[in-house]
């Protein structure tokens with residue numbers, strides 16, 4: 073361990089920042105443990121990332137080195153430190169209307185199809201269930217809700233529509249539940265949609281906070297769920313969004329995961345995956361529809 077001396081900008085008291093060494097062996101052990109716990113693969117050259125993201129926590133808890141911190145994580149019976157560790161290592165980047173082709177597909181193809189498919193002779197509207205399976209700080213499920221409410225009168229006027237939004241990280245789920253975003257985050261929402269579904273409140277510092285309206289917020293149940301675990305949800309789901317998370321998983325893990333998705337999807341339902349992810353080379357029963365869009369068809 074070395075101590076690096078840093079002066080504060082005001083040239084006030086000297087801060088001591090401990091620069092801990094992460095050995096290859098410790099890195100390997102942490103990476104294998106994280107892979108088993110979450111499916112996240114940190115093994116390919118992510119040593120610096122692991123070190124940088126954990127060092128603050130180790131210093132905060134005043135552990136001597138990575139080894140003793142790791143021992144603490146693996147013996148902490150509450151499981152809280154494991155949650156913290158996975159929170160620190162997961163990449164949570166997301167945005168409203170990210171990969172817009174999925175939302176266009178929803179409004180132009182999926183929603184009209186759903187109406188036809190479920191139109192019953194004696195009346196009664198369709199039921200819609202959507203799962204955002206790695207929802208991060210909420211931009212994805214809120215976007216889904218906005219698209220449905222904007223395009224479909226039946227659901228906008230109280231039709232049976234719910235979104236389940238899950239993530240491994242409690243940190244991002246807390247942001248999602250709050251449903252408040254800064255001006256930078258809402259730039260990708262068109263002005264009409266923004267006006268319909270978010271309330272702008274000026275802050276004391278002259279900035280603004282945009283809050284999701286209750287009409288949208290109340291459609292979504294946010295839950296912590298690890299995609300490695302057996303599904304506690306029965307479904308059936310009409311749509312599953314699992315975007316930009318499988319990229320961190322190995323092929324075997326992805327194979328197991330899409331099998332679970334297939335089971336819980338309604339026949340005719342769709343699975344959306346991220347733009348740099350693919351199911352090619354995996355054995356599955358989905359029908360390929362378009363890049364990053366797969367469908368469960370009747371057998």
Ligand SMILES: C[S@@+](CC[C@H](N)C(=O)[O-])C[C@H]1O[C@@H](n2cnc3c(N)ncnc32)[C@H](O)[C@@H]1O
Pocket residue numbers: 109110111112162163164165166167170205206207208209212238239240241244297298299300314315316317346
């Ligand atoms: C890059 S974000 C993607 C967010 C959103 N789906 C999108 O495309 O914008 C990846 C999310 O996956 C979550 N994640 C990683 N491993 C997970 C696991 N095993 N189970 C559930 N969520 C996981 C992370 O916490 C993170 O919030």
